[in-house]
Amino acid sequence: MSVKVERKERTRAAIVASACDLLRQRGIGGARVADVMSGVGLTVGGFYAHFASKEALVDEAIRRTATAMRSRLFDRIEEKPAAVRAEVVLKRYLSAAHRDDAANGCPMPAVVGEVSTTTPEHRDVLAEQISELAEELARHVVKSEATTRRATALGMIALMYGGISLARAVKGTDLSDEILRACRAFGRGER
């Protein structure tokens, strides 16, 4: 039995991985169950042996990709001087590389717009992930008297998410690079 179980778990993991890719590239609606499955070399019908619904898969994919993104953003961040850590995160997020490689990036750009319209389940998962990111980022924000670190972190998150989303939306135009540059400067406090 246990060989069978292992095999099933591996398949399940592969489905989730495929979903993570498609979700980030095409959004919730664009991550079709049939496409997710064919990304693993399987057919649609088998999906329901692993998940109760597409919704359940999407929730898991959001959590997974958000966690992965955090790892990337804060990777080896302690090696940088404390004063510039938040800026480093900002630069990593608002990079052309991140804009052009949606499949391995942040889930927010793919998910935020659709979430308002779909099930409240997704909304809660998203809120939880945003809080998580804010908490971790706040630890690297330099202290000030003006606001709390968490507030600054939330502002940065909105700027990062907004900047990447707009840059992707107009990708291919000059405006796209301009937006990324402007957001990096704005986040650094240059006015």
Added chain:
Amino acid sequence: MSVKVERKERTRAAIVASACDLLRQRGIGGARVADVMSGVGLTVGGFYAHFASKEALVDEAIRRTATAMRSRLFDRIEEKPAAVRAEVVLKRYLSAAHRDDAANGCPMPAVVGEVSTTTPEHRDVLAEQISELAEELARHVVKSEATTRRATALGMIALMYGGISLARAVKGTDLSDEILRACRAFGRGER
């Protein structure tokens, strides 16, 4: 003949108005042709006497709502001291009222996410409207040596768009208000 033409133009305008509402509330995919038409008291089939396709309608609705939003954001802005004008715009955009009244607000939150996936036509319209907004906002940004006014304006736009979108996505949770507050502070330069 001219009475007929006037009537048709009035109907067309009503269709566009209905589309503007639905587009901002539900996004491109959610603004169904049948719903747009029934919002004017007509049935689906008649739509194609006015527009070649849903795409054409959406393009027009994006332009219209973007223009309307600009009017609102910059309304009587000259009455404010020059030094705070950009902040006033920021506050107007990142308000709870704007978050809760999507039907009369900015089209970006409803459109940006979907645009990357759909036709390039929409992308160009969006890019044009973002530039327009940046241009107008830049005029009210206080001059600095650090960056251009346009860059600051683009940073502000990303922050505003990002803040409203995130706040709407998690609407109903405490996080939603927290995000708006944090973004207003961040935009003001409080760190």
Added chain:
DNA sequence: TGTACATCAGTGAACGCGCGTTCACTGATGTAC
């Protein structure tokens, strides 16, 4: 002024397609004896 005809906005049903989900079936893996 009245009558026959043309135009065209709007109707409502149908078409085609995409997509999530269901379901009868298969075949490989595991268990019982």
Added chain:
DNA sequence: TGTACATCAGTGAACGCGCGTTCACTGATGTAC
């Protein structure tokens, strides 16, 4: 060790529904004479 049976991941076709678009038709408005 071998044989009969059970389980269940995966198949592939079908179902149901939503949505953009098409199309034959209607009826009110306008034109020609």
